[in-house]
Amino acid sequence: MFHRFSITLLATCAFALTGCELPERAEPMSAAQGVAASGCNPLFRNRFTADPAPLTVGDRLYLYAGHDEGDEGFRIDEWVAYSTTDMKHWTDHGAFMKPTDFAWAEGEAWAAEMVEKDGKFYFYVTVEHDDTHPGKAIGVAVGDSPTGPFTDARGSALILDNTDTWRTWSDIDPTVMIDDDGTPWMMWGNSNLYLARLKSNMIELDCAPRELKVTNYLEGPWLHKRDDFYYLTYASIKEPEQKAERISYATAPSVEGPWTYRGELTGAAQNSFTIHAGIEEFKGNWYFFYHNGAQAIAGREGSEFRRSVAVEPLHYGDDGSIQPIVQTRQGAGTGPCP
Template structure:
């Protein structure tokens, strides 16, 4: 085994996700790289964590190993399903490493709190430099370790044998990522993409929860739409929003007044669960954002349809417009403070086929109004659009431009946003789809593809790519 397969960047130390109950346990946690990786046993070099018949174990994986063995020994390290400060490990076929009756196995994500906790692990320093041990999120005194080459979740023991059995090197993946999409690892949806100071920023819904019960938003940025930096949590409904504690959906960010405004949907876990729209503000595009009003910008029931999916378009004259709504699409000019509007100016602009996710941009003097049709749980979730002569319409429907491609296993393509490469007429569309290959309407991932125009300004059909 050469050093080149060790994780050269198993990163610097940060405060522990959890204190282990055993006093001899390390007090600091390791930061893991996200993306495709393999995990090599410290005390059995050449053996890697893999799943076989769904059960976790460590097995030899030489360069001559079968392709399937290499796939089974490759995991995508992603945002922790139960906590963003920890990690989950997704297999190439879309399942997650989790413990059940203390045995490690891989299962499909059910989206409930129990599964999320069982499939989340926090990283602490391993027994040798550059290695990592993985503590259970919901049983922090237990670690993943191998016994007779099988993976178990066992109570921490202050012995050299246990420390070795529970330590792994984060290595180069045996089956490296070859596809362009998804552009960020893990389960995310409803991506809002924008350019700020020449850099791309992406703000998605954190996905993977039954009934879409996520509570926080993260920000990602990139110079090239390929390599993305995770800037962590920028707004958390729990501590940061007094009127909402779950259903953190579909954020959108706009820049004005030298500040950044994050528009978001939120609901309560109990009591009045109807969704409402809020706005938060920050001095940085990577947050942290704070609730600007201490109350919803648009309250549940204030207008018909569901108050979700905000989007802000700023025209060439500097005037900004807020769009939102499921079931009905609405628009209103925002006041200069970006946190208020005149209710008398609210207009309904619902086109035929509209369900949710309005998005507006301008190109060559033409205004484009785009939206999602059908339900996000349907493989037929798709993007349609219309054109108009002003941000308020009137709108002429042009048809569907992005939809499923079953030959490639791509389903549920929708809830998109659009961005132009600075200084060019090159455009991209960010959207979510069912995670490939085993996703569904609550296990989704973010893709980015080219969006091209015909000579008459109409959008050419967009081909979703793997």
């Protein structure tokens, strides 16, 4: 989600994208409309969105995000969902869940991911725990459809923040992948990267978490598999020379590693310290979702705390590498961008 000790840099840092210029202003629209049919970036122009998490269900791709509303700090009170069948026309499903739907949580709809298993949909989320255990926590909700309704699957946090670290947001940004043999795995963490196997019920750990080490890791892990390669993409930073997050990636022969650093995948997002990636295959093509702070909505400028989701095509090399991603206005669109 973010690295608080770097937040003082935000007022002085702005980062340009390579490619077409993004517009300074995007007109508001009703929640029922979705977005323009071009598929250009930013994807959603009726609200600020961050921390994208894609999921393919049949012939439809769903995109889950936090609804950014902050001014001088992060304010994310709900998660929203959109879906598409063609990467151009998007249906806006609106807000489908809030952190306070977990009785033990106080708020802060940070990064989340939706996973399907046996006809059920499991939503792994980052929230602020109540004062019985201060700090962030990871919860899991369950529903019968990609847009819910969702209920707390446990009645308690799946992961509590590690009080042995120097911060109260060490346990954030869950990513869950079900391996080819049916085993579900979860990674998460800020500054520290953790891995644990889940039980088949998807709501309990099946082993003690262990810490992994990957180059320049900061937060926002995302797991996926293609052919014989397991991929871990994540928000990275090399201080002091880098002043904002970038996306790096590593590959491995299994979820448990060993993980080999493969380099930076894309640079810093425009007008945002954070950049959070989600990767998904849809109808034979791979896509890289992320956010930036480039868009204005209804007279409110984009910023570190008012971000917008974007997408780019993703391509692999013959050696299993991922080709570098250029952040553009065109995105996955095929027509002229307004």
